[in-house]
Amino acid sequence: MEKVKYISMLSAVFTQIAGIIFLFINITIAVGLFLAYFISLIVLVVAFIKIRLDEKKEDDKNDYRDY
Numbered sequence: 001m002e003k004v005k006y007i008s009m010l011s012a013v014f015t016q017i018a019g020i021i022f023l024f025i026n027i028t029i030a031v032g033l034f035l036a037y038f039i040s041l042i043v044l045v046v047a048f049i050k051i052r053l054d055e056k057k058e059d060d061k062n063d064y065r066d067y
Helices: 002-022 027-061
Strands: none
């Protein structure tokens, strides 16, 4: 899951910068890059949610508050 998180972060940064640059060159390519940017953001949010749920399960398993 860590690789997915890092790849998604890098692709989000790259596609956002390239999309802004291509707004001045070719708008259709810029729109495609912004679509790729939003898809990578969605993948990143899903990865963060999955990591958080896994941590929550581990914390619940190791909960010793009720002796």
